Amino acid sequence: MKRLKFGLIPVLLLLLASCSNDSQAMVEVNLAPVPYSIQVPAEIAKHLSVENMVTSTPNEFTNQAREAGAIAQVYINYREDDGTTHGFAGVYYFKKADYEKAGNPNEPPVYGSKVLEEKSMVLAIAGPQDSIFDPNSQDGKNSMALYTLVYDPKSFKSS
Numbered sequence: 001m002k003r004l005k006f007g008l009i010p011v012l013l014l015l016l017a018s019c020s021n022d023s024q025a026m027v028e029v030n031l032a033p034v035p036y037s038i039q040v041p042a043e044i045a046k047h048l049s050v051e052n053m054v055t056s057t058p059n060e061f062t063n064q065a066r067e068a069g070a071i072a073q074v075y076i077n078y079r080e081d082d083g084t085t086h087g088f089a090g091v092y093y094f095k096k097a098d099y100e101k102a103g104n105p106n107e108p109p110v111y112g113s114k115v116l117e118e119k120s121m122v123l124a125i126a127g128p129q130d131s132i133f134d135p136n137s138q139d140g141k142n143s144m145a146l147y148t149l150v151y152d153p154k155s156f157k158s159s
């Protein structure tokens with residue numbers, strides 16, 4: 001009987017661990033035409049959409065970014081539970097030399113903060129300055145978690 005108990009405990013621990021992981025299953029959100037995806041919890045991913053800045057909302061700023069060398073630019077949008085959509089973060093993809101040339105060291109980065117640099121290319125994020133959601137609401141909690149993820153290089157996967 002003792003042997004059965006000791007063999008059963010690891011199995012139960014593995015079962016419990018797999019159940020807890022399911023609630024935080026990670027989903028890849030494709031950031032095309034930026035050649036990356038971001039991994040976020042499934043619960044947050046269902047609130048997200050990605051919008052190509054150049055084709056959907058061309059404006060003076062997107063044109064300026066393109067002229068500065070942005071190869072790709074997208075918005076990550078967040079949709080609240082009530083259906084209201086908010087721009088959450090801008091994602092910019094540059095050649096490293098163009099990104100560095102576009103920035104002024106005495107000012108905040110125009111095209112976001114560099115999150116990743118690979119093969120002389122830069123992935124930069126211009127995220128929110130403040131949460132527009134009540135921090136105690138589910139949207140507020142999602143927003144804070146997403147804010148952490150968009151600035152974590154480990155959240156991104158090259159596509």
